[in-house]
Amino acid sequence: MTRSSESTPCCASGRSMGSSSPVEVTASTELPAREDVHLSASTFHMGDAWDEGYSADGERPVHPVTLSAYRIDSTAVTNLEYASFVAATGYRTESERFGSSAVFHLLARAESSDVLGRMPGAPWWLDVRGADWAHPAGPKSNWENVPDHPAVHLSWADAEAYCTWAGRRLPTEAEWEHAARGGLSGARFCWGDELFDAEGALRCNIWRGSFPNQHDDGLEFSGTKAVKSFAPNGFGLYEMSGNVWEWCHDWYLPKYYCSSPTHDPQGPKVGRGRVMRGGSYLCHDSYCNRYRVAARSAAPADSASGNCGFRTVALDAADFEPAQR
Numbered sequence: 001m002t003r004s005s006e007s008t009p010c011c012a013s014g015r016s017m018g019s020s021s022p023v024e025v026t027a028s029t030e031l032p033a034r035e036d037v038h039l040s041a042s043t044f045h046m047g048d049a050w051d052e053g054y055s056a057d058g059e060r061p062v063h064p065v066t067l068s069a070y071r072i073d074s075t076a077v078t079n080l081e082y083a084s085f086v087a088a089t090g091y092r093t094e095s096e097r098f099g100s101s102a103v104f105h106l107l108a109r110a111e112s113s114d115v116l117g118r119m120p121g122a123p124w125w126l127d128v129r130g131a132d133w134a135h136p137a138g139p140k141s142n143w144e145n146v147p148d149h150p151a152v153h154l155s156w157a158d159a160e161a162y163c164t165w166a167g168r169r170l171p172t173e174a175e176w177e178h179a180a181r182g183g184l185s186g187a188r189f190c191w192g193d194e195l196f197d198a199e200g201a202l203r204c205n206i207w208r209g210s211f212p213n214q215h216d217d218g219l220e221f222s223g224t225k226a227v228k229s230f231a232p233n234g235f236g237l238y239e240m241s242g243n244v245w246e247w248c249h250d251w252y253l254p255k256y257y258c259s260s261p262t263h264d265p266q267g268p269k270v271g272r273g274r275v276m277r278g279g280s281y282l283c284h285d286s287y288c289n290r291y292r293v294a295a296r297s298a299a300p301a302d303s304a305s306g307n308c309g310f311r312t313v314a315l316d317a318a319d320f321e322p323a324q325r
Contacts, residue, residue, distance in 0.1 A: 049186035058254030075227035076150035110138030124212035150309035156301035168312035182233030204242035252298030280307035
C-alpha cells in the first residue's frame with residue numbers, strides 16, 4: 001500500500017543551521033587505511049518493488065540502473081575515524097561553528113541552560129548548545145566513550161570535507177541502494193523481506209517502544225550502536241538499515257526516477273536538499289518506515305543531528321571495469 005507523507009522524515013530533525021564560512025581541506029599525503037568492499041560493474045533494479053513507501057518520496061517507478069565498479073566502506077565512518085581527520089586537519093564542523101545541534105530528548109547530556117529550545121512540530125528534538133560530533137549527546141558527553149559508533153552531527157559539507165581528506169567521495173544514491181541491497185533483487189530490507197530473525201529479534205537498530213517517550217531499552221537506551229553490531233548484508237556491508245541516516249552525493253527531487261539516466265546516475269542538478277538513506281535508531285513502522293532499502297529522504301545540506309552520519313566510496317582503481325554502455 002502506498003503511503004502519503006511529506007518527504008522530510010519524522011525521525012530526522014531537518015534542522016538547518018544557516019550559512020557558514022567554508023573550511024579548506026586538502027587530500028592527505030598519507031591516505032587513511034579503509035575497510036571497504038569491491039562491487040563489480042553491474043545492473044540492478046532500483047526503487048520500491050513492494051509499492052509500500054511514501055508516495056511523496058518518489059520511490060517509484062522501479063527501474064534498471066547500470067553502475068561502474070566502485071568500492072564502498074563496510075561501515076559508516078566512526079567517531080575514531082572522524083577524530084583522526086580532525087586531528088590531521090584542524091577542521092571544525094558546521095555544528096561546532098554554529099554552536100549547537102539537534103539531540104534526541106532522551107539522550108541529551110547537558111545543563112538545562114544549554115537546551116536552547118525544541119523543534120517546532122518535532123519536540124523530541126532539542127537544540128543543544130555544545131552538541132557536535134565530539135559531544136554527540138551534548139557538553140556532558142564525549143566521543144571517546146563511543147569510538148566505534150558512527151560519527152554524527154555532521155552536515156553534508158562536513159562529510160564532503162572528510163571525503164576530500166581521505167581521497168574518497170560520498171556515494172551516489174544509486175550506488176548506495178545497490179550496495180544496500182547486497183545482491184538481493186526487489187527485497188524489502190538489506191537482508192531480505194522479514195524485519196525480525198527466526199528468534200524474533202530485530203535485524204537492525206530502529207526504535208522499539210512507544211515513540212518518542214519510551215524506548216524498550218529504558219535507561220540503557222544509547223541511540224546509536226557500535227558499527228558491526230548486526231550481521232552484514234550479502235556484500236559484507238554493515239548497518240545500511242537503521243542506526244544512522246547516511247548522506248549521499250545527490251540532490252533530492254521526488255520525481256527524479258521518472259527521467260533519471262540508466263547508467264551511473266548522479267542525481268538532479270538541483271533539488272530539495274541532499275539525499276539521505278537508510279533510516280536511523282528513531283525509525284519505526286508506526287510512523288516512519290524509511291529503513292527499507294528503497295526508502296528515500298533528504299535534508300538541507302547544512303543540517304545536522306544526532307542520528308545522521310555517512311560512509312564513503314571510491315572508484316576501484318585496482319580492478320576497474322567500466323559498465324557496458
